[in-house]
């Protein structure tokens with residue numbers, strides 16, 4: 355298995371740290387707002403790596419945090435906590451806001467068939483660990499108390515910038531546009547491990563600590579959670595490319611200083627989804643979510659299909675016209691697959707041939723677009739019987755998770771659903787579109803999504 359390692363800046367053979375389990379950490383969502391389809395592209399990329407490793411036979415323990423405290427408005431250490439801002443705006447408690455957006459996040463996560471990691475942990479559950487790490491860093495001389503806050507002293511490291519390719523000055527300017535000069539810092543790259551003094555006095559979530567009531571700095575959570583759940587050695591740590599600096603850079607600094615050894619060998623970063631005006635971001639106002647795409651009548655898996663047709667390390671520009679094209683192509687593919695007749699017996703040689711090809715595309719830095727092209731090649735090959743084709747596609751779908759084989763018998767209410775589909779068809783014929791839409795929406799509310807194909811309407815269970 356080979357994929358691009360941001361730490362070594364090359365595509366590398368993946369060698370796990372130990373026999374047995376791989377520990378794979380994904381930086382999770384900040385739950386003060388909905389996660390947009392750009393965020394979801396990032397989690398789809400992680401899902402593919404996770405499922406590829408499992409397909410190759412590795413045992414994977416995947417860990418993801420939920421940032422419910424300590425994510426500030428800017429990359430500076432001085433912005434207002436985003437969670438607190440939203441809570442104030444909505445007149446709710448911070449934890450209510452976090453619970454609300456966490457639930458919404460997992461609805462979208464599921465709609466694009468992402469597998470939930472073995473461990474999903476909110477940042478607020480690990481406060482003791484953050485305090486212990488901060489104490490140890492002070493004892494070891496890597497951290498100092500200044501103006502009431504505890505800072506990490508980046509000048510104590512010789513390789514602070516090991517994860518990035520950039521020149522120091524470029525990074526500071528680029529990543530910290532809204533930085534306010536913090537007079538408490540010894541060096542401009544120092545960052546807060548624990549806050550007690552904030553210019554925003556009404557911070558709702560605070561915990562007692564040796565340095566006074568306060569809360570963790572925003573890089574600390576991933577160090578604390580991953581060590582608590584994954585131990586001292588991580589195999590893979592990932593996020594979007596914007597996490598490289600300062601988030602992951604600071605995570606490495608504090609984790610390795612605390613542990614006294616190398617922490618994580620492979621860093622996996624996904625490129626961004628852009629909108630036509632540039633990077634999608636939460637701060638731009640209206641949030642385009644996967645649920646919203648569904649409301650607009652798109653199958654969320656058309657979005658997954660669109661993502662998998664481009665490489666995770668390339669920027670992808672989202673537009674409704676490209677989603678429409680992906681949607682058409684995805685439906686066509688489903689159609690072609692639905693026409694395969696389950697005939698013949700398993701042709702083991704053909705299965706091995708195509709399966710090896712599939713694996714080699716994924717082992718080649720997760721080339722999902724080539725893996726999908728392979729399905730078209732397989733469909734065209736008259737020498738492979740229908741049964742073998744279906745077995746192969748079912749197997750590939752363990753990684754791609756595009757519900758390529760629609761099993762209409764999947765629901766215990768199959769007869770009832772088919773009757774409603776018929777009633778909807780009749781309503782459409784009568785041009786009673788209100789009735790047709792209401793049948794569609796009622797079914798959707800019950801977690802049953804209708805999929806219109808040229809051969810007729812079929813359905814997919816999305817809410818179980």
Ligand code: AMP
Nearest residue numbers: 383384392393396593594597626627634
């Ligand atoms: P956040 O909740 O802001 O921490 O973002 C969650 C994850 O989504 C992070 O790992 C980000 O790197 C990633 N991300 C943010 N914006 C985008 C985008 N436009 N495209 C892809 N990934 C993104």
Ligand code: ZN
Nearest residue numbers: 381382576601
């Ligand atoms: Zn993180």
